[in-house]
Amino acid sequence: MRRSGYWLLVLIWLTGCSPEPQQSQLFSIYQRDTLKVGVLHGPTSYYVGVDGPTGFELELSQALADKLGVKLELYPSYHLDELLQKLETGQVDYIAGGLTLTEIRKGKYRSSPAYRWINEVLVFKQGNAWPRSVDDLTDTIVVVKDSSHAETLQQLEQDHPTLKWQQDPTLDAEEILQQVVDGNIAYTVTDSNQLALNRRFYPNLSIAFTVRDNLPVSWLLADNQDDSLYAVLIEFFGAMYQGGELIALEDRYFGHVQQFDYVDTLSYIEAIEQTLPALKPWFEQYAGELDWRLLAALSYQESHWDAKAKSPTGVRGLMMLTLPTAQQMGVTSRLDAQQSIRGGSRYLHRLVTRIPERIPMPDRLWFALASYNIGWGHVEDARILTQRDGADPDKWLDVKQRLPLLRQKNVYQTTKYGYARGDEAVTYVDNIRRYYDTLLWVDERQQAEQRLEEQKQRLTEQSSTEILPQPPAGQD
Numbered sequence: 001m002r003r004s005g006y007w008l009l010v011l012i013w014l015t016g017c018s019p020e021p022q023q024s025q026l027f028s029i030y031q032r033d034t035l036k037v038g039v040l041h042g043p044t045s046y047y048v049g050v051d052g053p054t055g056f057e058l059e060l061s062q063a064l065a066d067k068l069g070v071k072l073e074l075y076p077s078y079h080l081d082e083l084l085q086k087l088e089t090g091q092v093d094y095i096a097g098g099l100t101l102t103e104i105r106k107g108k109y110r111s112s113p114a115y116r117w118i119n120e121v122l123v124f125k126q127g128n129a130w131p132r133s134v135d136d137l138t139d140t141i142v143v144v145k146d147s148s149h150a151e152t153l154q155q156l157e158q159d160h161p162t163l164k165w166q167q168d169p170t171l172d173a174e175e176i177l178q179q180v181v182d183g184n185i186a187y188t189v190t191d192s193n194q195l196a197l198n199r200r201f202y203p204n205l206s207i208a209f210t211v212r213d214n215l216p217v218s219w220l221l222a223d224n225q226d227d228s229l230y231a232v233l234i235e236f237f238g239a240m241y242q243g244g245e246l247i248a249l250e251d252r253y254f255g256h257v258q259q260f261d262y263v264d265t266l267s268y269i270e271a272i273e274q275t276l277p278a279l280k281p282w283f284e285q286y287a288g289e290l291d292w293r294l295l296a297a298l299s300y301q302e303s304h305w306d307a308k309a310k311s312p313t314g315v316r317g318l319m320m321l322t323l324p325t326a327q328q329m330g331v332t333s334r335l336d337a338q339q340s341i342r343g344g345s346r347y348l349h350r351l352v353t354r355i356p357e358r359i360p361m362p363d364r365l366w367f368a369l370a371s372y373n374i375g376w377g378h379v380e381d382a383r384i385l386t387q388r389d390g391a392d393p394d395k396w397l398d399v400k401q402r403l404p405l406l407r408q409k410n411v412y413q414t415t416k417y418g419y420a421r422g423d424e425a426v427t428y429v430d431n432i433r434r435y436y437d438t439l440l441w442v443d444e445r446q447q448a449e450q451r452l453e454e455q456k457q458r459l460t461e462q463s464s465t466e467i468l469p470q471p472p473a474g475q476d
Helices: 003-015 025-032 056-068 080-088 103-108 148-159 173-182 192-198 228-243 245-257 262-274 276-286 292-303 323-328 337-354 363-374 376-388 396-400 403-407 422-466
Strands: 034-040 047-049 052-054 071-077 094-100 116-125 141-144 165-168 188-191 205-221
Touching: 025 034, 025 228, 034 056, 034 080, 052 056, 056 071, 056 094, 056 228, 056 245, 071 080, 080 094, 080 205, 094 116, 103 148, 116 148, 116 173, 116 192, 141 148, 141 173, 141 188, 148 165, 148 188, 148 205, 173 188, 173 192, 173 205, 188 192, 192 205, 192 245, 205 228, 228 245, 245 396, 245 422, 262 276, 262 422, 276 292, 276 337, 292 337, 292 363, 292 422, 323 337, 337 363, 363 376, 363 396, 363 422, 376 396, 376 403, 376 422, 396 422, 403 422
Parallel strands: 034 071, 034 094, 141 165
Antiparallel strands: 047 052, 094 205, 116 188, 116 205
16 A cells, blocks of 8 residues: 555544545645645754755655655745744644754644754853853853743743843854854853754854753644644654664764764864865865765875874875775875875775665765775674664664674674774764764855855956046047
8 A cells, every 4th residue: 555545544534534624734735745844944954965955854854755655845944933934824734943842832833753852051162161050151141032942041040030141033053153152152052963063163162061951852733633644743753763764864964973072173174274275186086976075084084184194004195095905096105195095085986886786875885984994894794793683784873883793702703704893983984974074064165255255356346347437538
């Protein structure tokens, strides 16, 4: 039975021979063959990436549309108020945006089952005085207008009447965090996952203390008596949990940002500005089918972009190639930066081709990166262990949980290739993913600044042309 047919049966059960089934929200979704979703712009939910629109909430909503057998139609916005109006007027079926389920929202809207849990934390700039509690705050807290954080501060104010805080109607959460880094705002309250993503770009953001913890995140639905879509969401999230799809999706977007190294992040951003420009043309030249920024992130993980780097095991150069691998890739000098990048790229491409074609991106890429670190044989051993456990050997999330077992004698002696530092391979892949995300952000920001500068230059030249003196009439 097609998925849509299943839900039509559910619809019939819910409406119970009602003479007006068109009043059902689920019926309307099927009638127009479209699921309409209001989604908040932001790194934790929806944004336009290198390959087009992407994001956790986008993929989760697409999974629901696929299960219903209908098309997904998004209504993105930077402002929650705008989406709430669309919800109340029936223009969207629900709102997705990593929204914390607050008491006020509970009173005004219905919600889906919770699918994530976050903490709300108070953030300040590294190097400033560290407030350990609300009583230590010496300046105003600024938060997004009508956000869950505003509601939190309203409640906090009841126990702390002298608390100073305000809502900003013009800035979004990311912009406020940047204002904290710039020193224009002393404190803000943000979600833990939002902070984890932004610390890749702004390592000077520090957590003062947790304001509220273990808060549920849900989709918002209109507050009415129509249970048709709500019933679908209960089954949908239950199946996503049991099938592991929800955990895999969360790992894809947030799994690699849980660990944060302040010193390493600062050093990396400095290296992007000072060291990378000389190497960038070669990364672009030899990236092949891969994003040059991924190749650069891999190189930084290997050598911190030091062309003369050498490890105790004998691997050398920007891409830390072994001597046999270098020879196979046509590299005559591993200390030659251009040759090393060319050889490392060829080797990574070869590893990607070894991964079974049925494994989709980005898991296919994570397997290839792990193979770059410990070899495909050890990764294959971990995949076999994963299959033995009844998990999916084609999912990086499942395999990376078994890779650390390759250190244990009672495990690795049952494998073909034996002992391996599988836990280091997991950290290795996570680090490259973080470096890649940071480089994407920095590079796109630099490109935007360059486009703005070019636009200003064109306007200046145009203005100069317009005010040039004109020759008198009749003269050349």
